[in-house]
Amino acid sequence: MDEGQVSNDPLHGKTLAFIMEQLVERYGWEELARRIRINCFAINPSIKSSLTFLRRTPWARQKVENLYIRTKW
16 A cells, blocks of 8 residues: 555454454443354453454454444444
């Protein structure tokens, strides 16, 4: 990308940790587990355990990223 250009990617510059922190703050663990059925959101949830799972599981990470993109901030 040339200097001065702006990325159209809504995830540009956002780490997975940042995305998770924002989603947890916005929805809470219970609502996240309802919206995205992933055990690490429902059973003893933590940012650290969720990041570990999401980094190894592309389909789950995609669901989290899609929720972040759809969320109206």
